[in-house]
Amino acid sequence: MLTFFRNFFKSKVGLAITMAFLGLIGFAFASMDVSNTGSFGGVAGGDSVAVIGDRKIGTAELNSAANDALRQARQENPEATMQTLLEGDGLDRILDDLIDRYALIAWGEENGLRVGTNLINSEIRQIPGARGPSGDFDAETYNLFLRTNSLTDGQVRQQIRTSMMFQQSVLPAAYGSQLPDSIARTYARSFKERRTGAIATIPAALFAPQGDPTDAQLTKFYNDNRARFIRPERRTLRYATFDSSALGESIEPTDEEIAVYYRDNAENYAARETRSFTQLIVPSREAAQNIAARVQAGESFAKAASDAGLRSTEISDQERSQIRSAASEAVAKAYFEAKQGAVTAPARSSLGWHVARVTSVTTQAERSIEDARAEIVEVVREEKRQRGIAELAVGIEDRLADGASLAAVARELDLELNTTPPVTAAGRIYGTAQPVPPILAPVLDFAFQIDEGEPEIGALPDGQTFLLYEVATITPSAAAPLAEIRNEAIAEWRRVTGDKGAEAAAERILKRVEGGESLAAAVAAEEKAIRAPEQVNYSRQELAQLGNARVPAPIALLFGMAKGTVKKLEGAADQGWYIVGLDDVTLEDLEENDPLIAMAKSQVGQAWGGEYAAQMLAAMRAELGVERNPAAIAAVRRQLLGETN
Helix, strand or coil: CCCCHHHHHCCCCCCCCCCCCCCCCCCCCCCCCCCCCCEEEEEEEEEEEEEEEEEEEEHHHHHHHHHHHHHHHHHHCCCCHHHHHHHHHHHHHHHHHHHHHHHHHHHHHHCCCCCHHHHHHHHHEEEEEEECCCCCCCCHHHHHHHHCCCCHHHHHHHHHHHHHHHHHHHHHCCCCCCCHHHHHHHHHCCCEEEEEEEEEEEEEEHHHHCCCCCHHHHHHHHHHHHHHHHHHEEEEEEEEEHHHHHHHHHHHCHHHHHHHHHHCCHHHHHHHHHEEEEEECCHHHHHHHHHHHHHHHCHHHHHHHCCCCCEEEEEEEHHHHHHHCCCCCHHEEEEEEECCCCCCCEEEECEEEEEEEEEEEECCCCCCCCCCCHHHHHHHHHHHHHHHHHHHHHHHHHHHHHHCCCCHHHCCCCCCCCCCCCCCCCCEEECCCEECCHHHHHHHHHHCCECCEEEEEEEECCCCCCCEEEEEEEEEECCCHHHCCHHHHHHHHHHHHHHHHHHHHHHHHHHHHHHCCCCCHHCCCCCCCCCCEEEEEEHHHHHHHHCCCCCHHCCCCCCHCCCCEEEECCHHHCCEEEEEECCCCCCCCCCCCCCHHHHHHHHHHHHHHHHHHHHHHHHHHHHCCEEEEEHHHHHHHHHHHCCCC
């Protein structure tokens, strides 16, 4: 299915749209521009990489989309680089995604589909990251969400608009698609397919040269294969931490503050009386009086309640105000006028008539301000500490926003400023397996998104410590100089040269087999001691049972060949080549109610819906018309790779 459709499941915003498999498209928009000349499709200048219908995709949008794609790639591989992202047709795939989004919106609007402002506002209010402490939408929390995710309100609205347009147009064509029974049986029967054959492995190491290349050979190899020697981007970080100790004596409570707290919380220090009760609530006054009389005559409260078909309850450590709130003033008066051990007079609440035995009475004398001073000091100190550190952090954030340097702020707070060695986005000191200081781990991702000399402040997970940091230097991802990696380049030259020798051997073996020799004989005819072919025998069902384990590439090829054919296959990472021969294909019987049929209907049916979506998007593009500007696309590629035009 199209990359566009898959990206609906990979958005960085992560808004909750009710359909189980619908997400948002994560495209960011920036104001960058790529200089270029010429004209394209009637567009003045060369700042459009494509036109869909009458809508243009600018070079800045493609540039931004590529950087966004790199950020997504780094979530899986922190050391991913722009060079590796754009290898092959990487930029074309990113542009395809942009074209699909533009086509989706243009086609929808031309066919009367609309996503209004009120609908977008409603969706924004549902973003979990935009809700405040009360659980409702909060503008400040939403702005924090935008800053944290490096988004603008306009970008979020555009993403929601695209997602909602997808719901109205493509989703109905794909959702709930059903695989016909006849096709499901065909797919299910393919699971019963068994294939036998042989696989010859031709390792590159057998053909690797033993000596070193000449300087000219090595230089040419290096120039032709610079992408093999790309170093990840490295950054040097400066940082300092501070906590409430930076507030000094300012958090110590004054006598006035202690007095104010004592006055504002006087109820906590007033004389108190708490009582515990065995309680019973009955529907009538007569029943309550009867139970009270029996208990006063010496019968247990539990027995009197049981004989009445009721069960008593225990309530503990209640103040008069609590009884008043839970029952009524009359009940509270009766409960607190009785002596300990006595039975209370029947009193009424909205629940019925209450009668109780006072099981315990606890009194606490009034506490003076001096008696409570130590306790109040602790509370007020903690309040001032929390408020002070928050105000300090906000003040520092404002100062940094106004242009204050990290060094200046560190000097004012008497903080020790630390500097890291070059670190990678993977969280390691460059050139070693040593991790970055743990205190930097929570901010490392963001530290690889900001520019040099842009100080930031962030709260660490403990909630008590704040981190001040900035990027001191950035060393872009680039090929390492040959002089620094000569030994590594020689090893790579040997491996690649050996792989070419293995490929040549594979070609010779393949020709012998095509000339009528068996695979085993063709392998044995080689001068190098290549191991005899391995016999293999697998069914598709056995491969499916591997679960998440990756099916070996030669076995996967075996299941994509015609019976009696032989093919060569390149191994991974220049490690060698394979010759795969398919001898026989057999199909086992499929029972009428074989569980494989239901499995095929479910699993293949999901892909079926994806294909519907892909075809829908393809039809939209075809109807609108798409024109690309190769010169502008090439200019964007050069800028992204840091090449000169």
